[in-house]
Amino acid sequence: MAVQLDGGGKEDLKTQFVTREGTYKLMTLSEYSRPNRVGYTNSQGSASVRVSFVTLPDPTDPTGLGDRMCFNFGKELYVYVYRGVKKAVDLNKPVDKKLYKGTNPTCHNFNQTTATADSAPLLVGFSTGQIQLIDPIKKELSKLYNEDRLIDKSKVTCIKWVPGSNNLFLVSHSSGQLYLYNEELLCGTTAPHYQSFKSGDGYAIYTCKTKSTRNPLYRWVIGAEGCCINEFAFSPCGSNLAVVSQDGFLRVFQYNTMELVGSARSYFGGFLCVCWSPDGRYVVVGGEDDLVTIWSFHEKRVVARGQGHHSWVSVVAFDPYTTSYGDHDPDFSGSDDETLPHNNHNHYHEKANRLSTTSQGIHSNRNSCGSELRVSGGTCYRLGSVSQDTQLCLWDITEDVLRQPMCAKQRPSAAGSSTLPTSGTVNSGNGSTTNHHLNNSKHNNLNNINCKENASGNNDSSNNSMSTNTAVSTVNSLTQRLAGLGFGERKGDNHKRNFSLTMRGSGASNSTIIQNSSGDKATTNLNTSSNLNSVSGSLVGANKKVSSVMDDPMRLIGTAWCPRFDECPVLEPLVCKKLAHERLTELVFREDCFVTACQDGYVYTWARPGHMVGPLTISSTLHRPHHHSNPYTNINSLRSNDL
Amino acid sequence: MGANISQLERDIGSDQFPPNEHYFGLVNFGNTCYSNSVLQALYFCRPFREKVLEYKARNKRTKETLLTCLADLFYSIATQKKKVGSIAPKKFIARLRKEKAERSQSKPTGGKCGAGDAGSPPEPTWVHEIFQGILTSETRCLNCETVSSKDEDFFDLQVDVDQNTSITHCLRCFSNTETLCSDNKFKCDHCSSYQEAQKRMRVKKLPMILALHLKRFKYVEQYNRHIKVSHRVVFPLELRLFNTSDDAVNPDRLYDLVAVVIHCGSGPNRGHYISIVKSHGFWLLFDDDMVDKIDASTIEDFYGLTSDIQKSSETGYILFYQSIDCN
Numbered sequence: 001m002a003v004q005l006d007g008g009g010k011e012d013l014k015t016q017f018v019t020r021e022g023t024y025k026l027m028t029l030s031e032y033s034r035p036n037r038v039g040y041t042n043s044q045g046s047a048s049v050r051v052s053f054v055t056l057p058d059p060t061d062p063t064g065l066g067d068r069m070c071f072n073f074g075k076e077l078y079v080y081v082y083r084g085v086k087k088a089v090d091l092n093k094p095v096d097k098k099l100y101k102g103t104n105p106t107c108h109n110f111n112q113t114t115a116t117a118d119s120a121p122l123l124v125g126f127s128t129g130q131i132q133l134i135d136p137i138k139k140e141l142s143k144l145y146n147e148d149r150l151i152d153k154s155k156v157t158c159i160k161w162v163p164g165s166n167n168l169f170l171v172s173h174s175s176g177q178l179y180l181y182n183e184e185l186l187c188g189t190t191a192p193h194y195q196s197f198k199s200g201d202g203y204a205i206y207t208c209k210t211k212s213t214r215n216p217l218y219r220w221v222i223g224a225e226g227c228c229i230n231e232f233a234f235s236p237c238g239s240n241l242a243v244v245s246q247d248g249f250l251r252v253f254q255y256n257t258m259e260l261v262g263s264a265r266s267y268f269g270g271f272l273c274v275c276w277s278p279d280g281r282y283v284v285v286g287g288e289d290d291l292v293t294i295w296s297f298h299e300k301r302v303v304a305r306g307q308g309h310h311s312w313v314s315v316v317a318f319d320p321y322t323t324s325y326g327d328h329d330p331d332f333s334g335s336d337d338e339t340l341p342h343n344n345h346n347h348y349h350e351k352a353n354r355l356s357t358t359s360q361g362i363h364s365n366r367n368s369c370g371s372e373l374r375v376s377g378g379t380c381y382r383l384g385s386v387s388q389d390t391q392l393c394l395w396d397i398t399e400d401v402l403r404q405p406m407c408a409k410q411r412p413s414a415a416g417s418s419t420l421p422t423s424g425t426v427n428s429g430n431g432s433t434t435n436h437h438l439n440n441s442k443h444n445n446l447n448n449i450n451c452k453e454n455a456s457g458n459n460d461s462s463n464n465s466m467s468t469n470t471a472v473s474t475v476n477s478l479t480q481r482l483a484g485l486g487f488g489e490r491k492g493d494n495h496k497r498n499f500s501l502t503m504r505g506s507g508a509s510n511s512t513i514i515q516n517s518s519g520d521k522a523t524t525n526l527n528t529s530s531n532l533n534s535v536s537g538s539l540v541g542a543n544k545k546v547s548s549v550m551d552d553p554m555r556l557i558g559t560a561w562c563p564r565f566d567e568c569p570v571l572e573p574l575v576c577k578k579l580a581h582e583r584l585t586e587l588v589f590r591e592d593c594f595v596t597a598c599q600d601g602y603v604y605t606w607a608r609p610g611h612m613v614g615p616l617t618i619s620s621t622l623h624r625p626h627h628h629s630n631p632y633t634n635i636n637s638l639r640s641n642d643l
Numbered sequence: 644m645g646a647n648i649s650q651l652e653r654d655i656g657s658d659q660f661p662p663n664e665h666y667f668g669l670v671n672f673g674n675t676c677y678s679n680s681v682l683q684a685l686y687f688c689r690p691f692r693e694k695v696l697e698y699k700a701r702n703k704r705t706k707e708t709l710l711t712c713l714a715d716l717f718y719s720i721a722t723q724k725k726k727v728g729s730i731a732p733k734k735f736i737a738r739l740r741k742e743k744a745e746r747s748q749s750k751p752t753g754g755k756c757g758a759g760d761a762g763s764p765p766e767p768t769w770v771h772e773i774f775q776g777i778l779t780s781e782t783r784c785l786n787c788e789t790v791s792s793k794d795e796d797f798f799d800l801q802v803d804v805d806q807n808t809s810i811t812h813c814l815r816c817f818s819n820t821e822t823l824c825s826d827n828k829f830k831c832d833h834c835s836s837y838q839e840a841q842k843r844m845r846v847k848k849l850p851m852i853l854a855l856h857l858k859r860f861k862y863v864e865q866y867n868r869h870i871k872v873s874h875r876v877v878f879p880l881e882l883r884l885f886n887t888s889d890d891a892v893n894p895d896r897l898y899d900l901v902a903v904v905i906h907c908g909s910g911p912n913r914g915h916y917i918s919i920v921k922s923h924g925f926w927l928l929f930d931d932d933m934v935d936k937i938d939a940s941t942i943e944d945f946y947g948l949t950s951d952i953q954k955s956s957e958t959g960y961i962l963f964y965q966s967i968d969c970n
Binding site for chain 2: 174248267268269270288289290307309310311312388389390553554557558564565581582583599
């Protein structure tokens, strides 16, 4: 337990790391920062460095250099051409650069819907509450909203265009309010007068009471008064909105009807960040409990927690490009840089058309949202998270873990603190759901048995899954992709290792796994959660004085909102890597890389396996052939350099 | 000073000012800021304040102890006519100095420990009721695999700090398994000899008020002195413990941060102590005789520094977390 006074020296910073799909490598040439690095000192207390991307649709540009990247640092905002892993950019030639006085940019968002080859509307929110709309390419555009701070004086915490909209955008403030603006409307010269529009448990929505329509169109007040909204995220289909706040709540709304459809509570402390799984079925939140919490949209409950960070989790993001893989070496956990997998192989979900990737690519899968899950067997999600602990964690989350019912551990005090039914108290009665779960669990079991039989022959199973993956990578639709990935290549023991459940009580993990195969239990839990919903539903519209379950964190513990720590699976990260000396503040997964940003103002690009660019491979990588055959040579040569 | 005091009332707003609450600074008698900061933190641990005032009401004309001096001081603050101001804890400091000289063991947290010890007969007192928790240390002999466990009381947890971590993480590390070997072997009753063993300490009984003492002053052989560890350690306004034992009675106990003693400066032998406290939903900063209302967002200024260059820092030193089920 010795404390290192140097706090972990520079020697343990990672510039590359290995996961089961291969080696990720820091592209030092693709490092972005302020052009003049002098004076990069005091980052204490300044706004987090965030990064926004836009892909300019320009079919005439065969090089695919249509990406622009924006980041903020201190009082400055920079927009650069982004070339991913391919090429360095002259930092002295930004597309646009802004220096603000008396305020800091805190967040920004490009409008992917209206972006053209020579226009990219960019919203910027500020620490003093104002909002600016600029076009870093066209340059002439500059509109201000909340200029005189009549609408809200507090810091803008998150700003996003409404998905698919040309002119509507949503802004959250640290005052706990969320506003809908139309970029074409004025904000008025007086403070807005509001009238109540809708209210529910823990939120209220107002409209502006004026003759002519003005901004803001709607004002959402979420949580207790003055309770900071830290981030919000639209579901991939755009119809649901997840909001996380300093009061430790995740609240998910049906965006159009403005109904609260579900919520969750942190284990403790505020929730800081939120994202949706690419298929819209799970919401993941990170927060001040150092945990990554996974919430099921369909079951309306916390289904798992991830423990691996050493401090608050600042960003969570799904990696839509790494949805599955085959692993055949039980001894390889992907956690050691010095280990190279024996049967390492990569697969990429390459798309023929580059423009359909990045954010647009994800949006194109919106048809999958909201529909009842049809995925059989195990989808495996890849999640990433970065934290104030300067580390990146990657998580592999399989559906079988997420489907485990809440396991109420026998404990003397468990009954006393909650008046609500927990799992196991309601009998199953929902036929269709039961069947569904039974089918799935049977399917899983069969597969697991098959895997065990295969366990002795590593090479065989490796070949098997290679072909599986190749086949999968040709499927374009994400849903299909998710659905197509069977459990076939995963072995029971291996599974345990990589998704180990660190249950508190010894032996608890065994019983959990047994429960997992019971379809009845899962249905029981569904019923439970719907009961809980009806409880909260009955409180909708009630006066705030009425004691709501939501107001009392001690009544929430042990429920679907906030299971006890040993009541839901605890996941361990696949890898956990220290990437910087300062707090990490951003994480964006892209097709050929992922991007991290750091509190000290640096934006780093990490090449995915097979996408590394060495001095000799630039030309080949520019055209990016399918790499299924050649990444090994790359990795090996890089490794020998490294050692 | 007068301007500052009325400023506080203005900041809070006269209609918002909590009834029956007093925000009084404590005059510094020269190097007494460590005591002032701890006194303020304890005063705003409501269960503790209430018990001290109860004690004051119960015990008239007893022999002067540190506890009677503390009770007089708390009583004097609680019965002030004005809502804000400053007060000189003259008697308490005199008594504290006297007892310190007598016992010649000095600790920055002397105020608290002194108060607890002075009034506590061997049987449990209300100080135990508020601050006492139980740690259970489990030791597994690596020779015979026998697990033996031993309980011990604690009034605060002293935790090592790591750079860029949270107090949650530091507490988890506190309960990491350590191997007892070489000079530090474990005397196994079963084997009747010294054996290598694995040991971990976890919390079995969670106290009503959890006092966390961050070990920010570290002896470094190289310099032959204690230096300050300014590592950035974030502490949430709400806390649950991960390092509870399997047989813990109430492992889900949820805590609210109510007070923080802060060390300002570059080393253990210089610098200044202040405290921030939560009272009726807002945060106040007590700097000896000065009291200011602060925004909750400024608490992050007291997490520490991410840079390892030694310089002056204002860092959380003692954290007081109060269980939300105690009121």
